[in-house]
Amino acid sequence: MGILSEQEGDPVAVENAAGRSRILLVCEHASRVLPERLGTLGLSAEALESHIAWDPGALAVSRMMAKSLDATLIYQRFSRLAYDCNRPPESPGAMPETSEIYPVPGNADLSEAARLERAEGLYFPFRDRIASLVRQRIAEGRAPILVTIHSFTPVYFGRERPVEIGILHDADSRLADLMLESAGRSALYTTRRNEPYGPEDGVTHTLQVHGLANGLLNVMIEVRNDLIRDDTSQGVMADYLTGLLLESVPPSQAY
Numbered sequence: 001m002g003i004l005s006e007q008e009g010d011p012v013a014v015e016n017a018a019g020r021s022r023i024l025l026v027c028e029h030a031s032r033v034l035p036e037r038l039g040t041l042g043l044s045a046e047a048l049e050s051h052i053a054w055d056p057g058a059l060a061v062s063r064m065m066a067k068s069l070d071a072t073l074i075y076q077r078f079s080r081l082a083y084d085c086n087r088p089p090e091s092p093g094a095m096p097e098t099s100e101i102y103p104v105p106g107n108a109d110l111s112e113a114a115r116l117e118r119a120e121g122l123y124f125p126f127r128d129r130i131a132s133l134v135r136q137r138i139a140e141g142r143a144p145i146l147v148t149i150h151s152f153t154p155v156y157f158g159r160e161r162p163v164e165i166g167i168l169h170d171a172d173s174r175l176a177d178l179m180l181e182s183a184g185r186s187a188l189y190t191t192r193r194n195e196p197y198g199p200e201d202g203v204t205h206t207l208q209v210h211g212l213a214n215g216l217l218n219v220m221i222e223v224r225n226d227l228i229r230d231d232t233s234q235g236v237m238a239d240y241l242t243g244l245l246l247e248s249v250p251p252s253q254a255y
């Protein structure tokens with residue numbers, strides 16, 4: 001038996017699989033649901049609802065963007081506390097023993113077998129689903145533009161973060177450069193390159209594995225989660241980011 005029960009089903013969700021847009025949206029931290037077998041990982045209800053378990057608002061914004069772009073969205077249905085799908089299995093952050101200020105007792109001293117079980121149950125299916133969709137679209141002559149959507153907490157280790165939107169990239173900054181230029185022109189939000197995290201923090205794993213490895217245009221978007229707390233504000237942000245992408249993606253590659 002794996003980490004998920006039969007009732008819990010597939011760890012990967014794909015929405016709008018037939019989307020016409022070349023943009024492929026990915027949301028690794030969409031959910032705060034833990035596999036039942038892991039219980040609470042020894043965490044309080046407050047911790048399990050906080051940003052350490054998921055990226056609040058990120059899935060809602062991703063869905064709205066998928067709809068207005070007519071893009072496919074792939075997301076992980078389980079919490080990053082069980083397995084952080086933006087980390088490779090060998091990274092300590094894949095099953096963090098501590099997340100920000102919270103120790104995660106259920107992730108302490110995991111055996112090799114327990115780590116492998118989580119990777120097999122949650123990470124590999126997610127990685128492989130994205131990889132096969134990317135392969136398929138490349139074969140069809142419409143190479144995807146990989147866009148991952150995240151949110152971050154306004155206060156981290158007790159410090160307020162002034163940045164509102166982060167445009168993150170690894171070695172390939174083509175799309176990020178265009179988006180930053182465009183964001184700078186509108187000056188609606190405090191937007192920064194590779195903040196509040198950057199490649200040195202190990203957050204560009206998905207971009208590396210699926211974007212850089214295939215030569216795809218790619219970018220990771222981080223939105224401060226106080227800006228996407230309800231339906232209305234999520235809609236405003238989704239519209240803004242959709243516009244930013246459409247302004248930045250070379251027209252020949254948009255559809």
Ligand SMILES: [Zn+2]
Pocket residue numbers: 029055149150151
């Ligand atoms: Zn995230």
